[in-house]
Amino acid sequence: MHLRLAIAALTWCIPTALVPAADLVLRGGKIVTVDPQFRIVQAMAVHDGRIVALGTDEQIAPQIDQQTQIVDLDGRMVLPGLIDSHVHPTGASQYEADHEIPPMETIDDVLSYVRARAAVVPKGEWIVLQQVFITRLREQRFPTRAELDSVAPEHPVWFRTGPDGSANSLALAENGIDRAFAAKHPDQVAVDPASGEPSGVIRRSSSIFKTRSDKSRKSLSQDERDDRLVELLEDYNRWGITGIIDRNCSDSARAQYARLLEANRLTTRVRLSRSLSPGDDLTQIDQRLDEITADPLFKQPDPRLGVIGVKVFEDGGMLTGSAYFTRPWGTSTIYGIVDSRYRGMQFIDDDRLEQLVRRCASRGLAFTAHCQGDAAVEALVDAYARVDQEIPIGPTRSSITHSSFMSPKAIAGAAKLGVGVDLQPAWLYLDARTLVAQFGSERLTHFIPLRSLFAAGVVAGGGSDHMQKIGSLRSVNPYNPFLGMWVAVTRTARWHDEPIHREQALTREQMIRFYTINNAWLMRAEDEIGSLEVGKRADFVVVDRDLLRCSDDEIRDALVESTWLDGRPVYQSQP
Template identity: 50%
Template structure:
């Protein structure tokens, strides 16, 4: 019997033994009542009261039924009509974001002028010769919608090497190119992807590197953090997740040092969010050695079913990004001033050669690990689905389904790709904030019609595929300061409105979710994606009591009010971990 069935059976037994309310002889620790409690169960029940004992839900139902079981020591909270939701889940974060401003505060940058002002300021403070790094300021989010030019970076900091990096792509000034030994004759030699872009008219380097940021010989100019610094700032980030209603996350690029840190947090009782981990696996090098690294993870101590910390699989990077002009597409991008694309046949960058994808997927599935890959363009999505289908032929459909094969980002799709996912249990980890932040640029590049299947959420739901909401939070602490924003209520609003910043109208409103679906997107569905649906994702007897109280009725409030939602209290296993005073 699988774990999901066991959890369901336990929940049923609780009700059978206790009736509609907890037994008076074994009263609950906590009762919330007089509310609108969205259980997010199969029929999406909304009830008035919920009871918790020992960190788990023991009953939900009408006020009188649940309150009848209270004891002398039961804490009773009158919700005064407020709404309760299951604790929200973010299926894609990078907690190292907590360290981004450890050295100094980094301003928001919305224009080339902002970028250059920051570079000049850093040059003045650091002195000549020190590296200046501008990270993850995406050109799609700059008003000019382009990379800062090599000459502009030269002028802003002529005596400093400057790196403007956005994922696998980057723009460098002349000194940074020189120190990295990159000139007009330079070529990639490690067997991996990428190239240095040249001006087609002059043959000179533009300063833009595509898919090969690994060759930049940058050096940190920031002060070095101690492990205590990292530990405390990571905890501060996790507590801010709690303040935004988030009780579980997936670290989608975990490394050994982070795992050691999370384990210490768990063992000392500090960890305030449930964590599922995808280990980052580098894919350049001997294929058999990479497969061996994947297989060894199957024996990792965190593979056991721990309610707070669990290794669920591996993460790789299959293509570039839509934010940098390197996502791998089925059709050419098209010549573009925005992305500095001059080749009419350019389709983006594949970071893993197509013939190497299936061996990596198979190694993960054979050992029961979830495989996911950063796959933004529809060309990359198609390659990954092809690999999952090949695994099903070779290993059996149920073997594949058991690992919940994942596609991370899955932004550009097609109806044919959506329809292929449910049969193999392929799940999608999607970031609605990208629609909010980047639609203006994407529509300028591709046009409205080509974006028909950009984040096709309703199509995925209608097809029976599991899609869940992540943020891809990469930098800064603060839900709306972060790159990318990790406010889940902004994400919910985007899923139902299909509206974007600096853009009039809606992006294909036929792909908008209903209110019920938007809640499932951040609860049940994400719980399935990160292998915690037997524990969390709905408020049902037998499950862990992760829940939040919010300040408005998300099922009936005006649509634009959804994004303004505030969390009043957050409970993790029935314990209050955030209280908005």
């Protein structure tokens, strides 16, 4: 480490004969290093996949010989390779293998899709539509049981959005969910206030509601699954993404990444938060954690693939009506909430959460939990604080996943403990209109509180929670990093007139750190990637505009001209 810094000092001043001739030189550009000083230089030299010199064109010129590839930037901007702190690529890449899922912005769009599926799916087979969030429908509500019945009377139908969803009559009947069942499960089964009959809306559905697979759907071979994952990773490259964290990686997904690594088909650096079932017996949990820590990809990660820790789910969803809050949700026609005392759902109690954190920290695993509501976030920060008295949490790179609603107390606690956060700014754009309608503006003061996190010194990283479809804007959720940057700077919400607490917006410099060095920290890889410094890997992206000076609205329309990993192009735009 000290040698790399010493070489850096030399090459920032005067390139010397000690620096090898470059394989690649970029010159005549605006190269944003994202180093601690956020220095910007004209030129960069790369040898054997690593950066060997940075400076002016004149300073880098001695590193050029007859074999050097030269890229004349003509003033274009270069950024470190962009990183997404939260994706689910293996499932997302397979989602439309059977048929294309059209975009849906209204209840009519949903019903049209179900009607079309009912025409081709055999009667009695299930129709399941996943992750069309009610916050993104103009009507801002679940489709009703009756509406789903009207378009598919002979099929069980499940409109699933995360842990919650809406079912039609056949789906409820197959699961034995009737008026008596609803009375015994009031927190999970919503009812019509007048009749007491189930409305179709079910919370935390996995514990009481099961579906059957549609036997008519296409089944992919292993090679086909791998090809589709490669297609998705290449689209990540198209948008400048050179690193990702898979947040809930199963055994089969880990094996799939390993196959691509062995075949030299991984075009992004991948770090894995392994899946963990928090309700298992503690002996089973210990066995699972021992297996994860015994994984060679945890002990000594490959530069392109490694394991960093585990992920669990602490509460439900803000998009679906089950996030765990300190204050009640309030009755709601949007979410089908009739109990004025309802605060959402905490999936893991405080004692078990602390046990899980302690077991992971003692093994050096980065722990994280899905936390949407402020009460869930505070519960996790408190668990970290209790464990930190015995085992330092900061060195584990543990984090809070989503942390959409926070409090000043939680932000201060995360800063003190050295806990990172993984946030999804596109949710502000897509969902804040509905959240304002439900909660009012005041409760959104610390919704995706980016400026407060940066000011407190919390390492906050930008992610997408990409779950389905290939395509940076058509995906659920959109993984276009420039959309995320634009939202982080403007706090703009779709179908809403005013920015959402503009005081929480990031500066341009912070916006870039949010998708580069901060996410490298969450990947446990900031010594190798995330900034353009001497000795680091040459992961970078050439963009078509100056993101530090362009207008706010131009940020979201930025295009990538080329993406490089280890000094080699993994994407180049067509002229």
